[in-house]
Amino acid sequence: MIAANVDTVIIVQSCHYDFNLKRLERYLVMVRDGGADPCVLLTKADLVEPYVLASQLAEIRAAGVTDPVLTISTVTQEGIADLERALLPSKTYCFVGSSGVGKSTLINQLIGRDRLQTKAVSGTGEGRHTTVRRELIVLEGGALVIDNPGMREFGILGAESGIGDSFSDIIGFATECRYRNCSHAGEPGCAVLEAVNAGALSREHYDNYLKLRGESEFHEMSYAEKRKRDRDFGKYIKSAKKDLDH
Numbered sequence: 554m555i556a557a558n559v560d561t562v563i564i565v566q567s568c569h570y571d572f573n574l575k576r577l578e579r580y581l582v583m584v585r586d587g588g589a590d591p592c593v594l595l596t597k598a599d600l601v602e603p604y605v606l607a608s609q610l611a612e613i614r615a616a617g618v619t620d621p622v623l624t625i626s627t628v629t630q631e632g633i634a635d636l637e638r639a640l641l642p643s644k645t646y647c648f649v650g651s652s653g654v655g656k657s658t659l660i661n662q663l664i665g666r667d668r669l670q671t672k673a674v675s676g677t678g679e680g681r682h683t684t685v686r687r688e689l690i691v692l693e694g695g696a697l698v699i700d701n702p703g704m705r706e707f708g709i710l711g712a713e714s715g716i717g718d719s720f721s722d723i724i725g726f727a728t729e730c731r732y733r734n735c736s737h738a739g740e741p742g743c744a745v746l747e748a749v750n751a752g753a754l755s756r757e758h759y760d761n762y763l764k765l766r767g768e769s770e771f772h773e774m775s776y777a778e779k780r781k782r783d784r785d786f787g788k789y790i791k792s793a794k795k796d797l798d799h
């Protein structure tokens with residue numbers, strides 16, 4: 554629901570301690586399902602050797618992620634100009650990611666002053682949940698950016714369609730299953746399981762699919778309550794956009 558009424562969700566991971574491909578895939582599923590475009594930022598590029606960054610990028614691409622990925626450092630300014638160019642007037646950009654990855658620091662640089670509070674992370678890179686509420690900021694160029702508190706855990710909401718995008722290979726085999734409502738968890742004539750057993754589909758990818766789908770079903774339960782809160786925030790974004798147009 555974070556993605557509702559937002560054009561682009563900027564998924565922020567720090568390449569220093571925070572990088573996690575599985576988590577990134579979850580965010581991507583959630584963002585697409587919310588109807589927004591994802592953009593990935595790997596922050597704190599100054600804290601790792603170039604080969605570490607290169608291997609993280611390679612891992613992302615090897616997983617089939619084709620969305621834009623920018624590497625950023627607010628210390629060396631690497632990638633900042635590229636990000637600024639990507640932020641278009643009257644479009645809405647929502648920054649999400651773990652606590653301490655540098656979301657607020659980055660937005661402060663984009664607005665050119667220390668409007669948002671930031672705080673140093675622990676030795677292991679763990680954030681302190683410095684940002685405690687969402688904040689919408691209009692940049693000089695006219696883009697709207699939303700800073701979010703870092704998330705402790707991330708459930709997938711209504712991920713049916715979003716899962717389809719990250720697991721198109723599985724969905725492809727599923728059309729061959731004997732039963733139309735096959736859950737691919739052990740039914741006879743399941744083409745997905747056959748593909749896994751035949752080595753045509755990675756078992757790890759399949760396990761991840763089952764896991765994500767399980768979480769998705771679980772998180773659907775509190776969807777209604779979350780929805781109301783996010784609808785209110787959606788109205789707020791809309792009115793802010795209107796003000797900009799006038």
Ligand SMILES: Nc1nc2c(ncn2[C@@H]2O[C@H](COP(=O)(O)OP(=O)(O)OP(=O)(O)O)[C@@H](O)[C@H]2O)c(=O)[nH]1
Binds near residue numbers: 596629672682704
């Ligand atoms: N070395 C380095 N440190 C950075 C960079 N960007 C941010 N930091 C530091 O990371 C720490 C956390 O940054 P914040 O901007 O507060 O992180 P956040 O993502 O907003 O965290 P929450 O508000 O808790 O979600 C601060 O000490 C920043 O100075 C960077 O590019 N390089």
Ligand SMILES: [Mg+2]
Binds near residue numbers: 683700
């Ligand atoms: Mg913050």
Ligand SMILES: [Zn+2]
Binds near residue numbers: 731740742744745
């Ligand atoms: Zn099946």
